[in-house]
Amino acid sequence: MPKIKTNRSAAKRFSVTGSGKVRRRQQNMRHILTKKNSRRKRRLGKTALVDKANIKAVKRMLPYSF
Numbered sequence: 001m002p003k004i005k006t007n008r009s010a011a012k013r014f015s016v017t018g019s020g021k022v023r024r025r026q027q028n029m030r031h032i033l034t035k036k037n038s039r040r041k042r043r044l045g046k047t048a049l050v051d052k053a054n055i056k057a058v059k060r061m062l063p064y065s066f
Helices: 008-013 038-044 052-061
Strands: 022-025 047-049
Touching: 008 052, 022 052
Parallel strands: none
Antiparallel strands: 022 047
16 A cells, blocks of 8 residues: 655644644734734634544545644
8 A cells, every 4th residue: 555645735734732633723814914903813823723524634634643
């Protein structure tokens, strides 16, 4: 059986926590920040977990991370 290639763009965007959950960055933090309030920007700076519906797709792109 040949080795599976890791999707490199996904490898740069997702990381696996110690408990096996998948971490990601929040969207909406790149530009047009003046109209967003401080509380919203502070929350967007933190990482979030990948939703249950998308974990299967992420695991397929990162075969050796789990």
